[in-house]
Amino acid sequence: MTQTTSQRTAPEQVPAPDIIAATGLLKMYGDFAAVNGISFAVRPGEFFGLLGPNGAGKTTTIRMITCVSPVTGGELLVDGMPVQEAPREIKSLLGVVPQENNLDAELSVRQNLRVFARYFDLPSKEAEHRIDEVLNFFQLAEKQNDRIDELSGGLKRRLTIARGLINAPKIMILDEPTTGLDPQAKHLVWQKLRQLRTRGVTMLLTTHYMDEAEHLCDRIVIMDHGKIIAEGTPRGLIDEHAAEDVVEVHMGGNDPAPVMNELMRHSDLRIERFEDILYVYKPRDSVFEPKRIEGLVDRLVYRRANLEDVFLKLTGRALVE
Amino acid sequence: MTAVAIPRTFRLRKPDITFRAIRIWQRNRDVYFNIWRSELIWPFVEPFLTILALGVGLAGFVEIEGYDEYIEYFGPAMLAVFPMWSATAECAWGSFVRLDARTFDAAISTPVSVDEVTTGEILWASTRALIGVLYVMVIVAVFGGISSPWALAIIPFAVIPGFMFAAISLAYTAIARSTSSLNYFFATYVTPQFWLAGVFFPLSEMPRWVGVVAWFTPAYHVVRIYRGVATGHVEASYLIDLAWIAVVGSAAYLLAIHLMRRRLIK
Numbered sequence: 303m304t305q306t307t308s309q310r311t312a313p314e315q316v317p318a319p320d321i322i323a324a325t326g327l328l329k330m331y332g333d334f335a336a337v338n339g340i341s342f343a344v345r346p347g348e349f350f351g352l353l354g355p356n357g358a359g360k361t362t363t364i365r366m367i368t369c370v371s372p373v374t375g376g377e378l379l380v381d382g383m384p385v386q387e388a389p390r391e392i393k394s395l396l397g398v399v400p401q402e403n404n405l406d407a408e409l410s411v412r413q414n415l416r417v418f419a420r421y422f423d424l425p426s427k428e429a430e431h432r433i434d435e436v437l438n439f440f441q442l443a444e445k446q447n448d449r450i451d452e453l454s455g456g457l458k459r460r461l462t463i464a465r466g467l468i469n470a471p472k473i474m475i476l477d478e479p480t481t482g483l484d485p486q487a488k489h490l491v492w493q494k495l496r497q498l499r500t501r502g503v504t505m506l507l508t509t510h511y512m513d514e515a516e517h518l519c520d521r522i523v524i525m526d527h528g529k530i531i532a533e534g535t536p537r538g539l540i541d542e543h544a545a546e547d548v549v550e551v552h553m554g555g556n557d558p559a560p561v562m563n564e565l566m567r568h569s570d571l572r573i574e575r576f577e578d579i580l581y582v583y584k585p586r587d588s589v590f591e592p593k594r595i596e597g598l599v600d601r602l603v604y605r606r607a608n609l610e611d612v613f614l615k616l617t618g619r620a621l622v623e
Numbered sequence: 624m625t626a627v628a629i630p631r632t633f634r635l636r637k638p639d640i641t642f643r644a645i646r647i648w649q650r651n652r653d654v655y656f657n658i659w660r661s662e663l664i665w666p667f668v669e670p671f672l673t674i675l676a677l678g679v680g681l682a683g684f685v686e687i688e689g690y691d692e693y694i695e696y697f698g699p700a701m702l703a704v705f706p707m708w709s710a711t712a713e714c715a716w717g718s719f720v721r722l723d724a725r726t727f728d729a730a731i732s733t734p735v736s737v738d739e740v741t742t743g744e745i746l747w748a749s750t751r752a753l754i755g756v757l758y759v760m761v762i763v764a765v766f767g768g769i770s771s772p773w774a775l776a777i778i779p780f781a782v783i784p785g786f787m788f789a790a791i792s793l794a795y796t797a798i799a800r801s802t803s804s805l806n807y808f809f810a811t812y813v814t815p816q817f818w819l820a821g822v823f824f825p826l827s828e829m830p831r832w833v834g835v836v837a838w839f840t841p842a843y844h845v846v847r848i849y850r851g852v853a854t855g856h857v858e859a860s861y862l863i864d865l866a867w868i869a870v871v872g873s874a875a876y877l878l879a880i881h882l883m884r885r886r887l888i889k
Binding site: 331365370371389394402405406408409418421469 | 646653654725726730731733734735736887888
């Protein structure tokens with residue numbers, strides 16, 4: 303594709319081709335559709351989030367994108383290439399950070415990176431240079447001769463992401479990159495991912511943490527039972543699916559009946575009950591005065607609606623085992 | 624655009640192998656260099672004790688027709704069975720640990736294919752057989768079990784049966800669910816070959832069916848060839864043993880490729 307001046311002045315007329323494009327993507331395990339005909343597109347340079355409860359099909363989708371799980375049906379293009387036809391070419395463009403650490407416990411930090419550089423056929427001189435670069439970027443240079451089992455969870459995670467960068471990938475695939483990390487480690491990882499995004503690397507992220515998706519993603523899709531049930535920017539989804547304010551009504555041991563009576567008088571409220579908490583979703587222009595029920599309950603918590611509210615509204619509060 | 628639906632092609636596709644198989648071999652070599660000190664003693668001690676006990680201790684009580692010394696009979700067979708252990712163990716315990724630690728999942732998320740993982744594992748285990756045969760060759764030679772310079776040809780040749788033993792082992796490991804299922808493999812396949820595949824005594828001394836069963840074991844054919852070469856008596860019938868090794872080795876390799884795909888590509 304040639305870039306012309308007119309294109310630069312009017313980029314909306316010729317959008318860059320999608321770097322990941324799924325059309326009717328299907329993955330069957332026997333009779334079970336793990337991914338049930340989903341369509342979505344990731345644009346180059348975008349930070350794209352794939353959210354959903356356990357078993358929604360996120361990891362299966364990622365495994366198909368990374369060419370380690372055959373597609374049952376539909377079309378899946380990565381950088382314009384079908385995954386069935388060009389797995390090697392596609393995999394050479396990807397930096398994959400799996401959900402579970404699969405660092406090589408029998409090798410040192412530096413050796414782990416060296417083995418990976420060889421998998422990508424980097425010439426050894428370039429490999430050593432890249433290794434130094436990613437070690438420095440993730441502040442791991444001092445640990446380069448350590449054994450893997452000597453590293454903390456946060457360091458292992460950083461090393462796994464660093465390993466995914468060894469081939470200077472065009473697309474990073476991050477499957478729950480911060481699960482199990484303490485806040486310090488998590489924020490460091492976030493900062494590094496944002497930094498990579500500014501360098502133009504396309505990011506595809508799955509996460510269970512809505513704050514993470516809200517913080518990092520330009521655009522997200524929410525999956526449930528193998529299907530996409532919502533798509534948009536984090537802010538757009540909140541505006542569309544959740545009211546602007548949330549009042550959490552903690553009942554304690556109090557009788558919910560009088561509270562419900564009061565709430566039911568306002569038809570613009572959406573109320574969800576979960577165990578001993580009532581979640582009251584309240585449009586900003588609602589005349590409902592939470593103070594009126596203050597005496598009837600244990601505790602009231604006011605907050606703005608967030609992505610987690612959207613997620614729970616769409617996928618339900620029931621526990622997914 | 625038309626939908627491309629080609630399910631199950633992964634299973635039927637022909638092996639997808641390039642030079643990248645060497646990348647997996649290199650990974651295993653790097654690990655070996657990290658731990659070589661602890662790997663130094665075991666491949667030496669076991670053959671040494673076995674050959675000492677049988678070649679010096681038991682030898683005085685044993686006479687085998689056509690052989691002056693007992694060590695000349697069972698020594699060359701040691702060159703077959705100890706490397707069999709090395710290659711088999713590498714693709715059993717070794718590969719299982721790597722499967723379990725998701726080392727292969729990590730590799731196939733890069734341009735390395737699952738068939739190259741399989742091939743690299745088997746090539747590395749063949750290399751372990753080569754290292755093993757070097758050890759045993761020295762020990763057997765010191766105890767006087769080598770009577771022909773032709774025996775030196777066994778050293779490079781050892782990678783071929785090594786490949787066969789490794790492929791059989793990896794095919795089993797690809798369907799093993801736990802390390803305890805590997806115990807069955809050793810108890811029912813490896814150990815019986817060690818004792819009963821014509822290593823320590825001629826099978827003519829045993830009930831006829833043992834000889835028939837032994838013919839179907841890989842070690843039997845390797846032992847026959849090595850025994851002949853080490854004593855300088857090469858027969859045309861060894862070509863049948865060679866063909867046996869080639870056929871079984873190739874079949875096991877294709878089976879290992881198929882089963883490793885099933886294990887790693889879901």
